[in-house]
Amino acid sequence: MLRLYDSRYSGNSWKIRILLNQLKLPFERRTLDLEAGETKTDNFYKLSRFSRVPVLELEDGRSVVESAAILLYLSEGTQYLYDDPYLRSQVIGWMFFEQGDLQRFLAMARVYHIRGLADKMSQQIERLHADGYLGLEKLERWLANREWLVGDRYTVADLAVFAYVSLAHQGKYEMERFVAIAGWLGRVRAQPGWINIFDQSPYQLV
Numbered sequence: 001m002l003r004l005y006d007s008r009y010s011g012n013s014w015k016i017r018i019l020l021n022q023l024k025l026p027f028e029r030r031t032l033d034l035e036a037g038e039t040k041t042d043n044f045y046k047l048s049r050f051s052r053v054p055v056l057e058l059e060d061g062r063s064v065v066e067s068a069a070i071l072l073y074l075s076e077g078t079q080y081l082y083d084d085p086y087l088r089s090q091v092i093g094w095m096f097f098e099q100g101d102l103q104r105f106l107a108m109a110r111v112y113h114i115r116g117l118a119d120k121m122s123q124q125i126e127r128l129h130a131d132g133y134l135g136l137e138k139l140e141r142w143l144a145n146r147e148w149l150v151g152d153r154y155t156v157a158d159l160a161v162f163a164y165v166s167l168a169h170q171g172k173y174e175m176e177r178f179v180a181i182a183g184w185l186g187r188v189r190a191q192p193g194w195i196n197i198f199d200q201s202p203y204q205l206v
Helices: 011-022 042-047 067-075 085-114 122-143 156-166 179-189
Strands: 002-006 027-031 055-057 063-065
Touching (some): 002 011, 011 067, 011 085, 055 067, 067 085, 067 156, 085 122, 085 156, 156 179
Parallel strands (some): 002 027
Antiparallel strands (some): 002 055
């Protein structure tokens, strides 16, 4: 059985649980305590050379690390990833965009707020917002006349970008500014098998 190592508040881990649920794949979930250093052990390093979640351990003991790589691995041969080389390249391009232009800025502002560090880190949050808004504005412009990021259907591109964008309000981003993004977020949430960040998949064993 597949085994997913994740953490409770991780948006990157959430992406994988959503896709596993949408694919109806049984998996064992092992939720780690990041603050307790559970990703820093020698045993975990053997699974993840970067010492971070998520990690998908395969049935043969090999592991896939980094959320985008896991999404691509799981979606191969499914409706969530195009076979056409050009469309596939566009999916991958959005995954790079999410990691480079959105993820750090949205995620770190969220972390500071949910950990009660917003006042102490106010200047850092201001800088994160400046960069994060630039990425959100690019996404808004693209979605202004499109339902999905790539082609005519929901793919792992949408899922990859969705997670931290949908959580951005927890980092005090003013998401009401982005009408097209709001509509797109709603379409992603309406997909069969979508689950909330704290929901348990019916296909997971704890």
